[in-house]
Amino acid sequence: MDRATPSPQPAAAVGAPTRRHRRRTATAVAVAAFSLLAGGVAAVAGGGSALASTTTAATTGALSSNWYASAPYLMPEDNTPPDAAAVMDATGQKAFQLAFVLDSGGCTPAWGGTSSIDTDTVMPAVIQTIRGKGGDVSVSFGGYGGNKLGQGCGTPEATAAAYQKVVTKYGLHAIDFDLEEPEYENTAAIHNEIGAAKILQQNNPGIYISITTAGTTAGTGWFGTQMLNEAKSQGFTPNNFSIMPFDGGFNGGAAQTAALVSFNTILQNTFGWNAATAYAHEGISMMNGRTDAAEYFSQADFQTVLNFATANGLARYTFWSVNRDRQCAGTVDPGLSGACSSVAQNDWDFTKYTVKFAGATPPVTPPTTPPVTPPVTPPVTPPSSPGTCTAAPWSATSTYTAGSKVSYNGHNYHAKWWTLNEIPTASGQWGVWGDDGPC
Numbered sequence: 001m002d003r004a005t006p007s008p009q010p011a012a013a014v015g016a017p018t019r020r021h022r023r024r025t026a027t028a029v030a031v032a033a034f035s036l037l038a039g040g041v042a043a044v045a046g047g048g049s050a051l052a053s054t055t056t057a058a059t060t061g062a063l064s065s066n067w068y069a070s071a072p073y074l075m076p077e078d079n080t081p082p083d084a085a086a087v088m089d090a091t092g093q094k095a096f097q098l099a100f101v102l103d104s105g106g107c108t109p110a111w112g113g114t115s116s117i118d119t120d121t122v123m124p125a126v127i128q129t130i131r132g133k134g135g136d137v138s139v140s141f142g143g144y145g146g147n148k149l150g151q152g153c154g155t156p157e158a159t160a161a162a163y164q165k166v167v168t169k170y171g172l173h174a175i176d177f178d179l180e181e182p183e184y185e186n187t188a189a190i191h192n193e194i195g196a197a198k199i200l201q202q203n204n205p206g207i208y209i210s211i212t213t214a215g216t217t218a219g220t221g222w223f224g225t226q227m228l229n230e231a232k233s234q235g236f237t238p239n240n241f242s243i244m245p246f247d248g249g250f251n252g253g254a255a256q257t258a259a260l261v262s263f264n265t266i267l268q269n270t271f272g273w274n275a276a277t278a279y280a281h282e283g284i285s286m287m288n289g290r291t292d293a294a295e296y297f298s299q300a301d302f303q304t305v306l307n308f309a310t311a312n313g314l315a316r317y318t319f320w321s322v323n324r325d326r327q328c329a330g331t332v333d334p335g336l337s338g339a340c341s342s343v344a345q346n347d348w349d350f351t352k353y354t355v356k357f358a359g360a361t362p363p364v365t366p367p368t369t370p371p372v373t374p375p376v377t378p379p380v381t382p383p384s385s386p387g388t389c390t391a392a393p394w395s396a397t398s399t400y401t402a403g404s405k406v407s408y409n410g411h412n413y414h415a416k417w418w419t420l421n422e423i424p425t426a427s428g429q430w431g432v433w434g435d436d437g438p439c
Contacts (some may be wrong), residue, residue, distance in 0.1 A: 003011060013283065031324070033204050037304075048100045048271075059070075062173040063136045066137075066357075066358045067094045067136070067239070067358050068095055068173070068208045068210075068239075068357055069239070069283065069317065069318075069391065070318060070354040070357045070358040071093075071095035071097040071137075072093070072096060072318050072320075072322050072350075073096075073098075073320045073322065074099075074100025074321060075099050075323055076122055076123060076126040078112070079321070079338035080322070080323065080339035082322060082326070084129055084130050084322075085130075086351070087351060088130070088135060089363075089420070090363060091348045091350050091352050091355050091362050092361070092362045093351050093355050093358075094134065094136065095130075095137065095174070096135070096137050096142065097137070097138045097176055098137050098139050099143060099178070099317060100142060100143040100146070100178065101140070101149075101163075101209060101391075102141075102143070102147055103152035103153070104116060105147070105152070105161070107152050107162050107163070109149060109162050109163065109165055109166050111123060112146070119147065119167050122361070123170070127170055136174070137172070138172070138175055139166055139172055139174075139175055139176070140176040140177075140178050141163060141166075141175065141177050141193075142177065142180070142181055142183065143178045143180070144181055145181075150186075150189040150192040150193035151189045152193060154192075155192060155195075156196050157195075157196075157199065157383070158197070159193065159197070160199035160200055160229075162415055163175070163196055163200055164186045164203065164204075172207070173207060173208060174208040174209075175207065176211075176212055177209070177210070177212065178213075179211060179227055179237075179418070180212075180214045181223075181303075184214070184223045184227055185418065187226070190226070190227050190303065194236055194370045195236075197236060201238070208239050210238060210239055210240050210283065211227075211231070211238045212243075213227055213241070213242070213244030215245035215259050216259065217249055217250070217255065217258070217259055217262070218262050218420070218421055219264075219265065221325055221374070221419070221420055221421075222418060228266065229270060235260075236292070237271075237281065238281075238318045239315060240281055240282060240283040240368075241282060242316050242318070243260070243284060243285070244285045246286060246287045246291045246295055246297065247287070247291050247295065247431070248293070248426065249423040251295065251306070252297070252302035253297070253300070253302070253304030256284065256297075256304075257305060257383060260312075261402030263282060264278045264279055265278075267281060269331065274332075276313065280315055282314055282315055283315050283317065284305060284309065285318050286326055286334045287320050288321075288325060288343075288344035289341025290341065290343065292336060293431065296343060299345065299350065302319070302350055303353065306356060306357060318354060319350055319354065321338075323346075323407055324337065324338065324339065324340055325348050325349065325350045326339075326340050326341065326347045328342055332344050346365045348365075349365070351413070352365075384398060389412065389439035390439070391408055391412050392406055394408040394413070394424055396421045396423075398420075400415040401417075401418050402417050402418065405436075406424065407439060409424075409425060410439055411438055412435075412437060413433040413434060413435055413436060413438040414434045416431075416432050416434055417432055419432040419433070
């Protein structure tokens with residue numbers, strides 16, 4: 001997920017990269033009796049079980065796994081961070097996914113790669129506030145860009161030792177490995193990350209671990225599949241593998257659920273699971289409002305995906321980010337922002353969907369003015385003739401590597417790295433395709 005430059009108010013962050021996934025420059029222990037199926041999935045299906053977990057949270061410090069499975073991403077040090085306590089009061093959410101821990105150099109964990117976990121004062125205060133209200137946190141390692149510990153630490157053991165410092169420092173019951181570009185293109189780094197996750201799982205009994213990676217309309221791409229195969233080869237199974245189906249030619253919740261169906265097939269084929277078992281190990285991480293590629297996901301889209309997730313017993317349902325879960329000041333859609341959604345909404349509308357996934361009923365938001373339907377990017381159709389373009393037309397079924405040239409909709413493009421089924425016009429400034437101008 002990305003991280004926009006901090007700003008004094010939401011609208012000021014417009015135009016900066018916002019995602020952590022493919023999302024850009026940035027960055028769960030269940031109660032021991034809860035397994036993935038008995039906790040995260042059954043709790044969603046059972047509805048009210050999340051409410052019964054509050055007593056456990058207050059006495060042990062750990063939440064039931066359905067809360068870690070629903071924890072939305074929050075960046076307390078960037079993107080005009082909201083007051084976590086106020087969000088909890090307004091929504092009923094009990095868990096948050098704090099982002100991101102990177103390598104500050106020499107295999108040393110730090111928030112955003114710059115703020116050492118040993119000296120940082122912001123995160124401990126935020127964690128104390130959340131836990132003081134009966135909640136808890138998970139910490140996400142990685143994100144899009146930056147120096148990852150899997151890259152900076154030479155072995156799985158060294159990588160695990162660095163992450164264990166974070167787990168011990170904050171007394172974590174839950175963690176997330178956000179494995180995406182460019183790290184997941186590095187075979188050695190992914191070997192270290194998956195190996196570290198396995199070690200942490202063994203050394204911290206009951207810890208909730210999610211693996212988050214890039215999503216495509218085919219479920220996930222070549223590198224995502226390679227990561228799954230690495231997990232299989234090491235005999236590692238986390239609580240869930242989650243994809244991020246946005247910024248890749250997606251248009252609404254129906255396109256995201258279609259990607260989840262495709263990803264389910266990939267999980268079945270990789271691990272030999274049946275469909276139900278694959279769904280019980282599958283999750284989704286969305287982006288609320290406007291994305292980097294100017295896709296728009298509304299409250300209705302979140303409801304569509306929520307319906308699919310609960311009907312199929314998905315193991316995780318989250319989004320990037322709470323920082324963006326509010327309407328931009330002034331113009332509803334002034335452009336991409338890390339501190340507001342660029343769609344019409346009440347504060348924390350999207351967080352309430354994660355609360356529902358956890359099995360709780362969020363507080364009712366007083367009615368305001370009727371929401372305005374956000375603009376929808378119309379589907380792009382290729383021109384009827386290639387005109388003066390000489391490069392081969394882009395093909396959804398072709399695999400392209402760095403430097404590959406194609407033509408699409410009257411423009412020439414070049415691939416910055418490996419890609420499959422990513423529409424050139426959907427990539428945006430930070431996407432895989434570079435626009436070389438009109439033919």
